Amino acid sequence: MTNEPAISFAKDIRPMFTDMDVAHMKPAGIDLSSKESVQAHAEAIYASVSGGIMPPPSSGEARWTPEMCERFKRWQANGFLP
């Protein structure tokens, strides 16, 4: 564990959300560009990306890879570092 680099929102998590993701989710009340908002909705976000529900296949965006999902999970488990 101690050898694993810490996961930060700015460096590791924020870049996984595209401009399209951010724009489409703002009206739904989730600001994917904000650490506070992503943290507040972390369980639902993780469930949707790991389940392949979000981003919707109809958006043309690729589904998150297992590595991306794991990175998000580690960010959660490590206490939501900025």
Ligand code: HEM
């Ligand atoms: C709390 C979790 C989330 C909820 C409840 C949620 C809900 C929704 C809803 C209701 C829509 C509009 C209906 C639709 O276009 O299918 C939508 C659209 C969309 N969401 Fe999410 N979403 C969540 C997380 C995410 C995440 C984490 C991403 C990106 C990684 C994302 C990307 C998108 C995109 C790109 C669209 C637009 C699809 C299109 O217009 O083609 N969403 N979401």
